[in-house]
Amino acid sequence: xxxxxxxxxxxxxxxxxxxxxxxxxxxxxxxxxxxxxxxxxxxxxxxxxxxxxxxxxxxxxxxxxxxxxxxxxxxxxxxxxxxxxxxxxxxxxxxxxxxxxxxxxxxxxxxxxxxxxxxxxxxxxxxxxxxxxxxxxxxxxxxxxxxxxxxxxxxxxxxxxxxxxxxxxxxxxxxxxxxxxxxxxxxxxxxxxxxxxxxxxxxxxxxxxxxxxxxxxxxxxxxxxxxxxxxxxxxxxxxxxxxxxxxxxxxxxxxxxxxxxxxxxxxxxxxxxxxxxxxxxxxxxxxxxxxxxxxxxxxxxxxxxxxxxxxxxxxxxxxxxxxxxxxxxxxxxxxxxxxxxxxxxxxxxxxxxxxxxxxxxxxxxxxxxxxxxxxxxxxxxxxxxxxxxxxxxxxxxxxxxxx
Amino acid sequence: xxxxxxxxxxxxxxxxxxxxxxxxxxxxxxxxxxxxxxxxxxxxxxxxxxxxxxxxxxxxxxxxxxxxxxxxxxxxxxxxxxxxxxxxxxxxxxxxxxxxxxxxxxxxxxxxxxxxxxxxxxxxxxxxxxxxxxxxxxxxxxxxxxxxxxxxxxxxxxxxxxxxxxxxxxxxxxxxxxxxxxxxxxxxxxxxxxxxxxxxxxxxxxxxxxxxxxxxxxxxxxxxxxxxxxxxxxxxxxxxxxxxxxxxxxxxxxxxxxxxxxxxxxxxxxxxxxxxxxxxxxxxxxxxxxxxxxxxxxxxxxxxxxxxxxxxxxxxxxxxxxxxxxxxxxxxxxxxxxxxxxxxxxxxxxxxxxxxxxxxxxxxxxxxxxxxxxxxxxx
Numbered sequence: 001x002x003x004x005x006x007x008x009x010x011x012x013x014x015x016x017x018x019x020x021x022x023x024x025x026x027x028x029x030x031x032x033x034x035x036x037x038x039x040x041x042x043x044x045x046x047x048x049x050x051x052x053x054x055x056x057x058x059x060x061x062x063x064x065x066x067x068x069x070x071x072x073x074x075x076x077x078x079x080x081x082x083x084x085x086x087x088x089x090x091x092x093x094x095x096x097x098x099x100x101x102x103x104x105x106x107x108x109x110x111x112x113x114x115x116x117x118x119x120x121x122x123x124x125x126x127x128x129x130x131x132x133x134x135x136x137x138x139x140x141x142x143x144x145x146x147x148x149x150x151x152x153x154x155x156x157x158x159x160x161x162x163x164x165x166x167x168x169x170x171x172x173x174x175x176x177x178x179x180x181x182x183x184x185x186x187x188x189x190x191x192x193x194x195x196x197x198x199x200x201x202x203x204x205x206x207x208x209x210x211x212x213x214x215x216x217x218x219x220x221x222x223x224x225x226x227x228x229x230x231x232x233x234x235x236x237x238x239x240x241x242x243x244x245x246x247x248x249x250x251x252x253x254x255x256x257x258x259x260x261x262x263x264x265x266x267x268x269x270x271x272x273x274x275x276x277x278x279x280x281x282x283x284x285x286x287x288x289x290x291x292x293x294x295x296x297x298x299x300x301x302x303x304x305x306x307x308x309x310x311x312x313x314x315x316x317x318x319x320x321x322x323x324x325x326x327x328x329x330x331x332x333x334x335x336x337x338x339x340x341x342x343x344x345x346x347x348x349x350x351x352x353x354x355x356x357x358x359x360x361x362x363x364x365x366x367x368x369x370x371x372x373x374x375x376x377x378x379x380x381x382x383x384x385x386x387x388x389x390x391x392x393x394x395x396x397x398x399x400x401x402x403x
Numbered sequence: 404x405x406x407x408x409x410x411x412x413x414x415x416x417x418x419x420x421x422x423x424x425x426x427x428x429x430x431x432x433x434x435x436x437x438x439x440x441x442x443x444x445x446x447x448x449x450x451x452x453x454x455x456x457x458x459x460x461x462x463x464x465x466x467x468x469x470x471x472x473x474x475x476x477x478x479x480x481x482x483x484x485x486x487x488x489x490x491x492x493x494x495x496x497x498x499x500x501x502x503x504x505x506x507x508x509x510x511x512x513x514x515x516x517x518x519x520x521x522x523x524x525x526x527x528x529x530x531x532x533x534x535x536x537x538x539x540x541x542x543x544x545x546x547x548x549x550x551x552x553x554x555x556x557x558x559x560x561x562x563x564x565x566x567x568x569x570x571x572x573x574x575x576x577x578x579x580x581x582x583x584x585x586x587x588x589x590x591x592x593x594x595x596x597x598x599x600x601x602x603x604x605x606x607x608x609x610x611x612x613x614x615x616x617x618x619x620x621x622x623x624x625x626x627x628x629x630x631x632x633x634x635x636x637x638x639x640x641x642x643x644x645x646x647x648x649x650x651x652x653x654x655x656x657x658x659x660x661x662x663x664x665x666x667x668x669x670x671x672x673x674x675x676x677x678x679x680x681x682x683x684x685x686x687x688x689x690x691x692x693x694x695x696x697x698x699x700x701x702x703x704x705x706x707x708x709x710x711x712x713x714x715x716x717x718x719x720x721x722x723x724x725x726x727x728x729x730x731x732x733x734x735x736x737x738x739x740x741x742x743x744x745x746x747x748x749x750x751x752x753x754x755x756x757x758x759x760x761x762x763x764x765x766x767x768x769x770x771x772x773x774x775x776x777x778x779x780x781x782x
Binding site: 137138139141142290291292327329386387388389390398 | 557600765769771780
């Protein structure tokens with residue numbers, strides 16, 4: 001336990017000092033940290049899922065507080081919580097069904113007292129358990145929660161009154177939860193590590209011969225995407241908007257040229273001028289929000305407006321760890337990082353003339369409204385922004401939104 | 404080559420031909436007035452005095468009541484109880500329409516002499532059909548009935564040993580539904596708090612109890628905001644809402660319905676309730692909502708809808724006239740010449756592309772989620 005605590009603190013420090021670059025690396029380290037937290041956590045026999053959830057939440061809160069702008073941290077914490085809940089749900093229903101079967105099969109061995117009402121009740125209890133552990137929906141609206149408190153008790157009382165073999169089974173079930181969760185978490189790590197390759201596999205379907213692609217800033221996902229299409233012998237041109245003041249576009253252009261793609265660097269102001277000659281705009285996102293809004297590098301809103309005006313397809317690439325279940329309430333302030341204005345102006349140039357600074361800082365990120373029709377690509381394929389709710393329902397539980 | 408025909412003349416001719424046929428197509432318990440009972444009740448809640456209401460009051464005082472005769476003639480005891488029961492619940496101003504419907508159906512269960520679930524289901528279906536045909540215009544009524552019938556069907560599939568325990572469980576859930584409705588309003592209020600920021604201006608249309616709850620919660624959380632209310636003719640909802648809000652010390656400004664576009668510049672978001680949420684994700688709400696949503700959309704202002712999930716209905720209007728007409732009497736204060744028609748529809752349909760988000764007790768949803776939820780429930 002103590003060494004987990006120290007790793008957590010170390011990670012929190014790294015996050016606070018922004019020592020870890022990139023959402024993929026951050027997400028991966030976070031999940032690995034949570035995996036060690038889970039495996040070290042000692043769980044009681046009853047209600048062990050809630051013990052795990054509390055432990056993960058406690059660590060997760062610290063991590064999110066350390067770097068609130070990096071949404072991937074919060075996202076993967078919520079993914080892990082969702083995994084715990086899902087595994088718990090499937091194990092509980094399996095346990096119920098299992099006990100039900102066992103009751104039916106060895107009637108003669110057991111006492112009569114518990115055999116009678118149990119199978120009949122279990123169906124209703126299972127249904128109620130399922131409804132309380134699932135997110136709220138119209139189906140469960142009328143069912144309410146009278147059974148939820150009784151679910152763990154019936155299972156534990158059932159175990160007590162049954163034979164030793166059953167109680168041995170029960171403890172194996174308790175161990176199974178942790179094991180299943182860790183297995184799923186490992187799969188999550190694989191998914192995060194392989195997100196670039198998985199998205200790049202779809203490149204061939206979207207980029208066609210002799211096309212002109214526009215991109216903005218520097219995203220590793222976009223780089224892999226374009227290079228994958230190049231591997232499959234598609235020949236196309238790329239225009240890269242340089243992304244002042246950090247000029248990330250220059251880095252991306254150098255990489256692309258090194259891999260043999262004909263690339264042109266353009267200034268940000270030339271985006272609207274070039275857009276009519278472009279077939280597709282591809283952007284790597286920093287995060288995708290629950291209402292479909294995309295958070296990307298500064299200048300992406302301009303590219304989206306230009307693309308909308310000329311009906312150019314706008315494709316957003318983001319791994320699943322960038323899909324955030326929150327809504328952007330005040331994106332400019334809450335989710336943005338303001339870098340030093342020294343990137344824009346040299347010290348001494350303007351500060352002599354003006355009393356106050358020209359600006360408080362140069363923002364790093366910008367939000368694109370979901371009213372733009374864009375195409376969101378992740379490893380499962382392409383989606384509309386209005387489909388975001390389905391992806392979020394698959395990956396996250398409603399209970400974890402507020403941490 | 405194709406000139407636009409004067410369709411309004413053709414329609415009038417057609418409608419003048421059809422009245423003899425209309426009576427036969429009505430259900431067994433037709434609402435004698437063509438005026439929507441749902442909107443009448445809403446007007447009664449708001450304390451609006453219309454000529455219609457006065458006529459009824461006069462008739463009641465005079466000791467002659469035309470409606471009861473036509474219903475009593477048919478003499479079916481049980482169905483008579485359902486509608487009466489429903490009406491008595493509906494009159495309470497703080498009770499949602501769907502809650503009243505479910506309480507009425509619970510009364511049917513209580514009064515029923517069925518001995519099997521199948522029989523009970525059939526009785527409930529009949530009662531719900533009666534209620535629905537009695538007031539075709541109320542969407543939450545239809546949705547509430549459907550939800551309850553669906554729940555009964557699913558519960559009966561769970562093979563309870565004992566019919567009586569199943570029956571008592573159904574009764575208990577039906578009674579609890581009123582609490583569910585209140586809890587739903589609180590959940591919606593909680594979910595929408597993040598969207599109301601300090602210093603914002605909210606435009607509200609219509610008097611929705613859910614929206615009022617949202618604004619109350621925001622005021623309790625010490626948020627600084629102001630509200631612009633539309634006048635809401637002919638119900639006068641603006642004046643009522645503004646009096647409620649001024650009790651909470653929220654700065655309120657009343658607007659004419661036609662002043663919405665004029666003031667839309669200073670508005671940060673629009674908040675409306677809904678009489679019903681349809682399958683496409685659009686909403687059916689008091690007349691004027693569509694107009695406001697159009698203006699807001701053209702000026703890039705978000706339109707938020709606060710609606711409980713039991714208002715999701717299996718309707719898909721293709722245009723404004725594609726719903727059962729809900730008419731209400733409109734007073735102009737002066738006498739209108741006989742040949743002049745009045746557009747008396749009480750509600751309009753707002754398509755989903757003009758709505759930004761729906762706040763429901765199932766969470767914050769985008770309009771596309773509605774059909775998903777409905778499919779999960781009904782299929």
